[in-house]
Amino acid sequence: MADATTGVRARPLSPHMQIWRWHVTMAASILTRATGVALYGGAILLMGWALALASGPVVYDDYVALLGSIPGKIVLLGLTFSAFYHLFAGLRHLVWDSGKGFTPAVADRSAWAAIFCAAVATLAVWVVAGLMGKL
Amino acid sequence: MAGYRTPLGRARGLGSAKTGVGHFIGERVSSVALVPLVLWAVWVVIGLAGGSFDEAVAWIRSPINASLTILLALTGFYHMQLGMRVIIEDYISKPGTRAALLLLNLFFCCTAAVLTVLSVLKVAAGGGAY
Numbered sequence: 001m002a003d004a005t006t007g008v009r010a011r012p013l014s015p016h017m018q019i020w021r022w023h024v025t026m027a028a029s030i031l032t033r034a035t036g037v038a039l040y041g042g043a044i045l046l047m048g049w050a051l052a053l054a055s056g057p058v059v060y061d062d063y064v065a066l067l068g069s070i071p072g073k074i075v076l077l078g079l080t081f082s083a084f085y086h087l088f089a090g091l092r093h094l095v096w097d098s099g100k101g102f103t104p105a106v107a108d109r110s111a112w113a114a115i116f117c118a119a120v121a122t123l124a125v126w127v128v129a130g131l132m133g134k135l
Numbered sequence: 136m137a138g139y140r141t142p143l144g145r146a147r148g149l150g151s152a153k154t155g156v157g158h159f160i161g162e163r164v165s166s167v168a169l170v171p172l173v174l175w176a177v178w179v180v181i182g183l184a185g186g187s188f189d190e191a192v193a194w195i196r197s198p199i200n201a202s203l204t205i206l207l208a209l210t211g212f213y214h215m216q217l218g219m220r221v222i223i224e225d226y227i228s229k230p231g232t233r234a235a236l237l238l239l240n241l242f243f244c245c246t247a248a249v250l251t252v253l254s255v256l257k258v259a260a261g262g263g264a265y
Binding site for chain 1: 139141163166167169170173174176177180181184185186187188189191192195204207208211212215218219222247250251253254255257258
């Protein structure tokens with residue numbers, strides 16, 4: 001096993017993502033990271049809001065108009081789902097940290113639950129926003 | 136675990152950097168704090184959406200709103216710095232590029248946190264400039 005010249009032992013490699021059959025825990029894991037990256041962008045929007053507010057009414061009105069435009073609303077819809085999904089996935093991780101929930105059946109169910117809860121919460125937020133006349 | 140180490144690594148007596156636990160705990164603690172803060176933020180965004188500048192100024196002048204916004208920003212930028220760091224360490228193996236991206240991520244998150252906090256404080260504590 002050991003290479004005589006470098007002393008580096010041949011290490012086991014895991015197969016590349018493309019040859020795995022998709023399953024829900026894998027999708028849930030990738031989605032956790034993807035929504036985390038999306039929320040990085042969301043935090044930049046929060047910074048932009050604070051900067052716009054500190055820059056006075058002209059800049060603030062432009063910023064709010066940008067967020068309220070159709071592309072702005074699509075981004076905010078994606079961020080709503082990202083926030084809820086990342087939150088539920090985070091709760092899942094906290095349960096795992098306690099040493100529970102690792103059996104395949106439970107992990108599958110909690111993955112579906114996180115996706116389902118995030119979708120329902122996102123829908124609820126936008127329905128409430130619509131009922132308040134914000135859309 | 137000793138079986139996975141190279142003879143060279145064993146000879147040098149190197150193990151982990153011994154700083155992983157701090158990162159792990161920081162990520163978990165900030166995630167717990169972010170659960171109520173993010174739920175609060177979603178509720179706030181619905182309320183402020185489409186509102187006027189004067190409404191937003193009046194809102195941020197409440198000490199509770201300003202404090203929670205600052206806590207959200209500090210906790211959020213800290214948590215995302217930790218998360219992006221893991222992503223960079225997972226996917227970028229070239230040492231120079233990795234170091235550059237890690238520094239960029241750290242500096243960006245720190246700058247964003249300061250900009251957000253100072254902007255909030257300026258409006259929240261400002262003497263009615265608008």
